[in-house]
Amino acid sequence: MSAQATAAVPSPDVWRASQVRRRWSGWLFYGLAVVSTLMGLVMLGALLFDIFTDGARQVDWHFLSNYPSRIADNAGLRSALLGSLWMLAFTAIIAFPLGVGAAIYLEEYAPDNWLTRFIQLNIANLAGVPSIVYGLLGLGLFVRWLALGRVVLAGSMTMALLILPLIIVASREAIRAVPDSLREGSYALGATRWQMVRQTVLPSAAGGILTGTILALARAIGETAPLITIGALTYVAFDPNGPLDIFTVLPIQIFNWVSLPQKEFHSLAAGGIVVLLVVLLTANSLAVYLRYRMQRRLQ
Amino acid sequence: MNNWRSAPRAQPTADAAAHQPDGFELASSRRDSLRRKLVERSVHAVLFLCAVISILTTTGIVITLLGETIQFFGEVPIVDFLTGTRWTPLFASKSFGVLPLVNGTIVVALVAIVVAVPIGLLTAIFLSEFAPARLRSVVKPVLEVLAGIPTVVYGYFALQFVTPILRDIFPQTQIFNVASAGIVMGFMILPMMASISEDSLRAVPSDLRQGAYALGATKFEVVSRVVVPGALSGILAAIILSISRAIGETMIVAIAAGLQPQMGFDLLRSMETMTAYIVQVSLGDTPQGGIEFRTIFAVGTLLFVMTLVMNLLSDLLVRRYREAYE
Numbered sequence: 330m331s332a333q334a335t336a337a338v339p340s341p342d343v344w345r346a347s348q349v350r351r352r353w354s355g356w357l358f359y360g361l362a363v364v365s366t367l368m369g370l371v372m373l374g375a376l377l378f379d380i381f382t383d384g385a386r387q388v389d390w391h392f393l394s395n396y397p398s399r400i401a402d403n404a405g406l407r408s409a410l411l412g413s414l415w416m417l418a419f420t421a422i423i424a425f426p427l428g429v430g431a432a433i434y435l436e437e438y439a440p441d442n443w444l445t446r447f448i449q450l451n452i453a454n455l456a457g458v459p460s461i462v463y464g465l466l467g468l469g470l471f472v473r474w475l476a477l478g479r480v481v482l483a484g485s486m487t488m489a490l491l492i493l494p495l496i497i498v499a500s501r502e503a504i505r506a507v508p509d510s511l512r513e514g515s516y517a518l519g520a521t522r523w524q525m526v527r528q529t530v531l532p533s534a535a536g537g538i539l540t541g542t543i544l545a546l547a548r549a550i551g552e553t554a555p556l557i558t559i560g561a562l563t564y565v566a567f568d569p570n571g572p573l574d575i576f577t578v579l580p581i582q583i584f585n586w587v588s589l590p591q592k593e594f595h596s597l598a599a600g601g602i603v604v605l606l607v608v609l610l611t612a613n614s615l616a617v618y619l620r621y622r623m624q625r626r627l628q
Numbered sequence: 629m630n631n632w633r634s635a636p637r638a639q640p641t642a643d644a645a646a647h648q649p650d651g652f653e654l655a656s657s658r659r660d661s662l663r664r665k666l667v668e669r670s671v672h673a674v675l676f677l678c679a680v681i682s683i684l685t686t687t688g689i690v691i692t693l694l695g696e697t698i699q700f701f702g703e704v705p706i707v708d709f710l711t712g713t714r715w716t717p718l719f720a721s722k723s724f725g726v727l728p729l730v731n732g733t734i735v736v737a738l739v740a741i742v743v744a745v746p747i748g749l750l751t752a753i754f755l756s757e758f759a760p761a762r763l764r765s766v767v768k769p770v771l772e773v774l775a776g777i778p779t780v781v782y783g784y785f786a787l788q789f790v791t792p793i794l795r796d797i798f799p800q801t802q803i804f805n806v807a808s809a810g811i812v813m814g815f816m817i818l819p820m821m822a823s824i825s826e827d828s829l830r831a832v833p834s835d836l837r838q839g840a841y842a843l844g845a846t847k848f849e850v851v852s853r854v855v856v857p858g859a860l861s862g863i864l865a866a867i868i869l870s871i872s873r874a875i876g877e878t879m880i881v882a883i884a885a886g887l888q889p890q891m892g893f894d895l896l897r898s899m900e901t902m903t904a905y906i907v908q909v910s911l912g913d914t915p916q917g918g919i920e921f922r923t924i925f926a927v928g929t930l931l932f933v934m935t936l937v938m939n940l941l942s943d944l945l946v947r948r949y950r951e952a953y954e
């Protein structure tokens with residue numbers, strides 16, 4: 330290069346300076362990228378640390394088994410925990426079959442036409458609708474129009490619609506991952522389409538479907554806004570005993586405690602968050618474990 | 629697996645017809661195949677209905693929102709709603725100008741974007757261009773944890789951890805303020821921003837990178853002049869999706885940003901967003917059926933339209949960059 334130096338090529342000094350500048354900007358950029366990545370991790374660490382130092386000592390049997398109370402020392406999570414469990418159970422019962430059914434239809438049955446494409450576009454868009462809009466839907470459709478009132482079932486149906494796109498997308502991916510050779514083998518043995526799906530595709534895709542469903546249900550446990558909108562209560566001092574009882578859930582109870590001005594209640598909120606995070610962590614670990622086991626079995 | 633028991637039943641149709649034209653066998657196999665056809669048809673129909681639920685959901689959202697909103701606009705002129713700068717539907721002297729809520733929503737979303745976009749993009753660049761595979765496989769799932777934390781938890785964190793820090797630095801900060809909610813919301817949407825950007829960075833073919841290296845470019849120059857421009861439409865899609873997520877986010881703002889609808893850009897003051905207003909009315913004792921209660925559907929419609937437009941736009945962008953390289 331230097332041998333062919335012409336008037337257009339900068340002098341060695343200028344060239345060296347530009348080399349130094351280029352090297353430095355490279356290091357600077359690398360540093361920025363590392364720092365940015367660390368910031369996300371540090372924030373996560375700060376959040377978990379803050380919450381566990383505030384809340385861990387709140388969590389004991391007394392806290393889990395008492396009803397909420399105006400006196401912070403007596404307050405507990407009992408009704409919120411039970412409400413979350415009831416809500417979750419019915420959400421799963423409604424959303425799981427619908428989501429898996431829709432996924433099977435789209436992957437194994439749907440013809441390639443405008444209706445199918447419309448359904449797919451629709452599911453993609455539903456995944457982006459703010460959760461509070463689902464709350465307005467639940468309020469208009471289930472609480473008022475079906476006249477269910479502010480009960481567990483109305484909450485579950487709202488939540489089921491909210492997580493349906495998640496279950497459908499995850500299940501479709503799991504079904505798509507089943508190799509076609511299995512399908513053809515099943516057909517070759519004389520199976521009809523449904524026999525093929527039921528005996529070949531679903532057993533192979535079960536791990537992925539289950540993992541996706543657990544993650545979707547984890548999302549439902551943590552959602553607050555739609556349930557506030559349909560009118561779930563913030564103060565419940567009795568056990569909800571079925572789908573037609575009024576209820577509250579864990580995140581709403583936490584929200585209620587955070588919104589109170591007294592400091593004692595903020596500690597209670599942190600305690601509630603610890604319980605909520607432990608539940609979510611368990612669900613997520615279960616999902617990861619299932620995925621790992623299924624991957625090993627397929628290999 | 630006892631599946632084997634039902635599978636062989638499928639075969640007798642052909643066999644029986646071939647070497648045993650016995651009347652009884654024939655009738656039973658015909659009944660069998662008729663039954664199977666019926667099962668197939670009904671399964672198909674049921675599965676189709678499951679898929680159609682998604683269309684019904686969208687229809688339900690539109691009808692619920694529009695029904696109440698049209699009634700609302702029967703009492704409040706739509707122009708007043710969209711251009712008014714005073715939002716006091718719960719007061720004795722009522723005004724229905726939604727702009728303060730829109731203002732609050734946009735300001736919070738802007739703060740979140742200012743946090744999430746640079747950090748998310750740089751994280752994506754680090755993960756896709758710099759990090760060794762093993763480091764990436766650890767960092768990525770840990771960052772995903774941020775996306776799985778319930779928003780009410782972020783709200784607590786904003787109010788109890790970030791706000792006190794802000795008040796130490798800027799003493800005039802109000803307890804409920806936009807900055808704290810926006811910053812925390814930025815970290816909530818960070819994983820989504822990073823993960824979509826990373827996907828589009830990885831979609832840039834490595835030929836382009838190698839070509840640039842061959843011309844003597846440094847890593848920084850390859851990333852900033854080849855990879856990022858090549859992934860631009862995907863990155864834009866990620867930004868739009870992040871804005872849409874920030875606008876629809878509810879619990880962080882309801883807890884940490886306060887309930888005072890007002891115009892302006894003072895980040896250290898309290899503002900009310902559209903979503904926080906819906907929560908406020910839902911929690912209160914506003915009687916259902918009145919004009920006050922109907923406001924939440926009008927606000928919800930506006931929110932739905934805003935996020936829908938942005939989601940469609942980002943969908944369009946993602947599709948475009950996919951076509952560019954495949």
